[in-house]
Amino acid sequence: MTLTERLKDEQIAAMKARNKPRLGAIRLVLAAIKQREVDERITLSDEDVLAVLVKMVKQRRDSVAQYEAANRQDLADVELAEIAVLDEFMPQPLSDDEVIALLDEAVASTGAVSMQDMGKLMGVLKPLIQGRADMGKVSQLVKAKLG
Structure with missing residues (x-):
């Protein structure tokens, strides 16, 4: 099941449960996905x-601050509350040790x-880490490793 299909199933479940905050957050995600698909004329x-x-x-997170x-x-x-709903669809976050291990592998390769x-290194790391770790923190680790 693709992530989009999972989001649509969760939207239906939220409708049936009459959970308006959850439904609203899922609808925002689906609208953003649809907007990008229409703009770029692709299926994500x-x-x-x-x-x-x-x-x-x-x-x-910026808005919360x-x-x-x-x-x-x-x-x-x-x-x-919206962040909590969105986090359900994100992959499991990496621990600091896992991030450092991936960083060491990328430096070696x-x-x-x-x-x-740094740009070359981040290019290798980003696909492995995106959505699973804070890229700002990863950038700081890379700077510390290379600096």
């Missing part, structure tokens, strides 16, 4: 759908030794 693969999910989670800074916890709670090789 699971990898592409995962990229949409990652982007949506990142947007919501802004809402909390403005003392609007009510709005932050709505965003946090690319022969990266300095900051000039």
Whole structure:
């Protein structure tokens, strides 16, 4: 079952359960997927759908930070609820040790030794880690390893 099919099944389940917050979050994801498919005139693969999910989670985390800074916890709670729903469709997150192991393998395979090789290294790491680890944290680990 593809990720899109799973999302559609969960949408139907949320409708039957009359769970409006969950239904709203799933509809937002499906709308973003459909928008990208229409814009690019393609059918998104699971990898592409995962990229949409990652982007949506990142947007919501940014919104939570802004809402909390403005003392609007009510709005932050709505965003946090949406993040919880979106996280259900994300792959299992990698532990720090797993990320470091993947980083070491990528360094060995690319022969990266300095900051000039960071782009090449991130190009190898991104498909392996996307959606499973915070790319900002991974970037910091790469800089520490190469710097």
